[in-house]
Amino acid sequence: AQxxxxxxxxxxxxxxxxxxxxxxxxxxxxxxxxxxxxxxxxGLQFLLKYITGDNLVKGSYGFEAEFNKxxxxxxxxxxxxxxxxxxxxxxxxRSLRASGGSYIPTFGRGTSLIVHP
Amino acid sequence: xxxxxxxxxxxxxxxxxxxxxECRSLDFQATTMFWYRQFPKQSLMLMATSNEGSKATYEQxxxxxxxxxxxxxxxxSTLTVTSAHPEDSSFYICSATRLAGGSTDTQYFGPGTRLxxx
Numbered sequence: 001a002q003x004x005x006x007x008x009x010x011x012x013x014x015x016x017x018x019x020x021x022x023x024x025x026x027x028x029x030x031x032x033x034x035x036x037x038x039x040x041x042x043g044l045q046f047l048l049k050y051i052t053g054d055n056l057v058k059g060s061y062g063f064e065a066e067f068n069k070x071x072x073x074x075x076x077x078x079x080x081x082x083x084x085x086x087x088x089x090x091x092x093x094r095s096l097r098a099s100g101g102s103y104i105p106t107f108g109r110g111t112s113l114i115v116h117p
Numbered sequence: 118x119x120x121x122x123x124x125x126x127x128x129x130x131x132x133x134x135x136x137x138x139e140c141r142s143l144d145f146q147a148t149t150m151f152w153y154r155q156f157p158k159q160s161l162m163l164m165a166t167s168n169e170g171s172k173a174t175y176e177q178x179x180x181x182x183x184x185x186x187x188x189x190x191x192x193x194s195t196l197t198v199t200s201a202h203p204e205d206s207s208f209y210i211c212s213a214t215r216l217a218g219g220s221t222d223t224q225y226f227g228p229g230t231r232l233x234x235x
Binding site for chain 2: 036041043044045046090092104105106108109110
């Protein structure tokens with residue numbers, strides 16, 4: 001079974017400071033990892049993904065994430081936070097499910113990022 | 118590119134009625150679509166995976182007779198909540214992948230539909 005953990009319900013950071021939103025995963029086989037952002041009453045927007053290659057992945061809006069295989073983590077980072085970054089962030093993993101042969105995505109419970117002016 | 122739309126964005130209905138939600142991929146062909154349900158301040162709960170031209174695969178605990186999914190074309194999937202009850206009130210989100218649901222495919226999400234059952 002695959003799972004994703006986002007240990008923090010909420011992250012608070014001052015504008016201009018670096019931010020980190022944590023994500024750890026558990027999956028058999030190669031993990032394909034994603035970060036999405038959700039603004040209030042909206043669907044999810046894709047930020048970035050890790051498939052293979054360089055462990056540091058750069059995505060939209062200045063976000064990046066670092067894949068760490070030994071720690072099974074895929075933390076989302078940004079060097080300088082903006083107030084407009086305040087939103088709900090979801091980490092997700094996709095891998096082949098044991099039955100049915102489908103690639104089923106699993107999402108973390110989400111982390112609310114609040115950037116203070 | 119990769120825009121997914123949902124209609125309606127918000128619907129209020131009486132208990133016992135049925136509600137249809139449409140999910141469309143506007144600029145790409147989506148052989149696989151996913152339907153999620155999201156409760157306030159919680160993660161997305163996958164309800165079913167829909168493949169064009171075949172029956173949807175429902176997750177455990179999701180009643181397929183209550184949540185009817187039809188994926189009639191490569192750009193349209195519909196979710197019908199039959200005989201809706203107040204406990205069905207939720208935020209329903211669809212997503213689509215460009216290819217046949219491969220593990221590396223990015224999911225593109227619709228804006229969601231807020232269903233309120235009175």
